[in-house]
Amino acid sequence: MYIFITNNQTLSKFETEKLNLQKEYVATTNNLIKASSTIENLTKDLETTIEKLEDAEKDLEREQERNEEFADQLRRLSGTVKDLDKLSKTDEEILQKYSRTYFLNENFIPMKLAKIDNRYVMPDKKDLYFHGNAVEFLEDMLDDAKEAGYDVRIISAYRSFDEQTALKGQYTQIYGSGSNAFSADQGYSEHQLGTTVDIVDINTRITSNSFAETEAYKWLQDNAYRYGFILSYPENNEFYIFEPWHWRFVGVDLARDLHRQDTQFYEWDQRKIDEYLIKVFD
Numbered sequence: 001m002y003i004f005i006t007n008n009q010t011l012s013k014f015e016t017e018k019l020n021l022q023k024e025y026v027a028t029t030n031n032l033i034k035a036s037s038t039i040e041n042l043t044k045d046l047e048t049t050i051e052k053l054e055d056a057e058k059d060l061e062r063e064q065e066r067n068e069e070f071a072d073q074l075r076r077l078s079g080t081v082k083d084l085d086k087l088s089k090t091d092e093e094i095l096q097k098y099s100r101t102y103f104l105n106e107n108f109i110p111m112k113l114a115k116i117d118n119r120y121v122m123p124d125k126k127d128l129y130f131h132g133n134a135v136e137f138l139e140d141m142l143d144d145a146k147e148a149g150y151d152v153r154i155i156s157a158y159r160s161f162d163e164q165t166a167l168k169g170q171y172t173q174i175y176g177s178g179s180n181a182f183s184a185d186q187g188y189s190e191h192q193l194g195t196t197v198d199i200v201d202i203n204t205r206i207t208s209n210s211f212a213e214t215e216a217y218k219w220l221q222d223n224a225y226r227y228g229f230i231l232s233y234p235e236n237n238e239f240y241i242f243e244p245w246h247w248r249f250v251g252v253d254l255a256r257d258l259h260r261q262d263t264q265f266y267e268w269d270q271r272k273i274d275e276y277l278i279k280v281f282d
């Protein structure tokens with residue numbers, strides 16, 4: 001009997017507990033359902049946010065591309081402005097080919113002229129002038145020639161139109177009309193440019209073909225291009241008499257390319273030469 005009562009009591013206790021558990025189960029299930037819908041919503045929010053982020057990233061990329069394009073345009077533009085500025089400060093006549101029919105304008109004067117230091121000039125000569133943007137190249141060349149053991153000196157450099165006319169007059173008086181062959185319809189323009197010098201051996205002191213027999217001349221032939229100089233009228237050229245003393249500055253790039261291709265300045269097309277004008281003093 002005691003046991004029955006006990007069991008009865010225990011049973012009702014279990015019933016209650018079971019009911020509680022069932023309630024708890026329902027509550028938990030409800031919570032779970034709520035939570036999973038919250039998770040679903042959160043996932044959707046997250047996806048939306050990610051999409052927005054991706055869009056923003058694309059916008060940013062596009063914006064960056066536009067900025068780079070703009071920067072490129074600016075660079076190109078400022079490059080053009082720099083080039084134009086550089087060209088406006090470069091005598092456009094400096095790389096022209098001159099001939100008996102194409103002369104330099106008599107009014108032409110180089111933009112800059114500099115006195116050549118006396119140690120490069122033949123002793124007892126009056127002051128000589130060279131193009132101010134090229135004089136360093138000239139002096140470097142003669143320094144290195146001296147270091148290699150060759151004391152060559154400049155005997156003639158910039159000549160104005162008037163000086164040249166006077167000089168031509170002298171030659172004509174002495175040699176008659178034959179003076180045209182060397183006093184130079186062609187070489188004349190080049191001296192007026194300010195970028196041309198006549199170089200001689202300090203011992204022989206005169207411009208003559210014998211200079212071509214010297215070691216100094218050989219050194220110039222092998223090295224002058226490094227300083228931007230070329231021989232305008234080499235041996236056996238078809239334009240003019242051979243002038244081993246007459247060296248013209250045309251810029252390091254052009255002189256180097258002429259040397260590499262073993263070609264002469266006067267053989268090149270003027271349009272091809274003009275491409276070097278922008279960097280003639282670089």
Ligand SMILES: [Zn+2]
Nearest residue numbers: 187197198246
């Ligand atoms: Zn000359």
